[in-house]
Amino acid sequence: MVQTNALRLLSACLTLVPSVLAWSTGVQPGQIQNLVTFGDSYTDAGAPADGGVAWPTYAAGYGPFNLYPFAKSGAVCSNYLTPRQFPPVFEYQLPAYFNETSNGTIKLDPNTTIYTLWIGTNDVGVGALLTGSDPGVTLVDTIGCAVNWVNALYASGARNFLFQNMLPLQNTILYSANSYPSRYWTAERNTTEWNVMMTELTNSGNQISRLLLSNLAPALPGAHVGLFDSYGLFTDMYNYPANYLNGTAPLNVTGCVHSCVLNVNESTGDPGVCTIANGTDRDSFLWYDELHPSEQSDRIVAREITAAIKRTSEEWTTWFS
Structure with a gap:
């Protein structure tokens, strides 16, 4: 009987091991x-680039979380690298x-606060690394800058990070092999070359x-550092749109809600042709x-970021500490 009880106790302990190990890294559920x-137009809650509501606003509601948005449209990591x-x-x-933290405008408990950064789209894109406008600056420089964001905040007392x-x-229209002149670029370019180059930049950078x-992560005592796989999530949305998109128009991953094919010859006075999807078709x-995720895509981003923070899903997130 003693042996049987001991075996039962051992079995119960072993059953608990996986759940204990699951939370050995990363923030805790409910923490x-x-x-x-922080970031660029993909995250700017004050000037949403998705034609509706930005993902942080949705995430704040889903959490619920108190939102403190600092991302700004058009941003890069540093103007010293890619002005x-x-x-x-x-x-x-x-x-x-x-x-704002030093003057008391906002007061945050480091233990209950998480910081996110989504940057790189402008750093590697037109007017920056892709078009060679910053001689001597490399992908290693811009990615190193982004990762150093963790160090800068950690030194100020922050402890929870999701990169x-x-x-x-x-896969965006701007950088696809079938791209067209748009508000983001009207000059001639080899679209196939851009597509191949952007594939290299995003994969290498990530x-x-x-x-x-x-x-x-191991060099920052007390910190929780996570990586959210935006690349993997959007690749899955691109390949399996029916799992994510729910509008009333045919599902579309190669076009966009607000498309403007501009006339390269501006002397004609013809601005080009714009088509806009309305209502639930969006x-x-x-x-x-041609460059930004839709509002529905941002709802998915918000849902998955919230799940990562609340630890209800590990599908797109890796915690290093």
């Missing part, structure tokens, strides 16, 4: 109350956050960020325009 977001006339992460967004990698930009984050599209 996070505050969401602080643009938009508020970058290091020269604008982080200083804005530090200013969102680049989505498959080669592998670099994964390696850098996995090496950094939710049938993966992309809002």
Whole structure:
């Protein structure tokens, strides 16, 4: 009888091991109350680029979380690397956050707050690495800058981080092999070459960020560092749209809600042709325009980010610490 009871106890303990190990890294279920977001137009809650509501606003509702948005449209990681006339992460967004915490505008408990960053689209795109406008600056530089965002916030007391990698930009209309002149680029270019190059940039950049984050995490005592696989999620949405899109028009992953084919010869005065999907038809599209995800895609991003933070799903997230 004693032996039987001992075996039962051992069996019960072994059953508990996987659940204990499951939470040995990353934030705990129910731990996070505050969401602080950094990045570019993909995350800008004040000027949504999806034609509706940005994903952080949806995530704040799904959580629910208190939202503190600092992402700005057009941003890159640093203007010292890839200069643009938009508020970058290091020269604008982080200083804005530090200013608000130092003057008491916002007061956040590090234990119940998580910080997210989704950056890279503008760093690797037109006017930056893709078109060679920044001699001497490499993909290693821009990705290293993004990962250093963790260090900068950690030094200020932050402890929970979720880094969102680049989505498959080669599948956007702007960088597809079948691209057309749009508001983002009207000059001549080899669309096939751009598509191949963007595939290399996104895949290489994401592998670099994964390696850098996995090496950094153990060096930050008390921190929880996670990687959200935006690339994997959007690839799955692209390949299996019926699992994600639910609009009333035929499902569409190669077109967009707001498409504008511009006339390259501006001297004619012809602005080109724009087509816009309205109402619930909009939710049938993966992309809002030639570069940005649709609002329905952003709902999915918000849903999966929320699941990662609340630890109800590990499908798209890897916790390194």
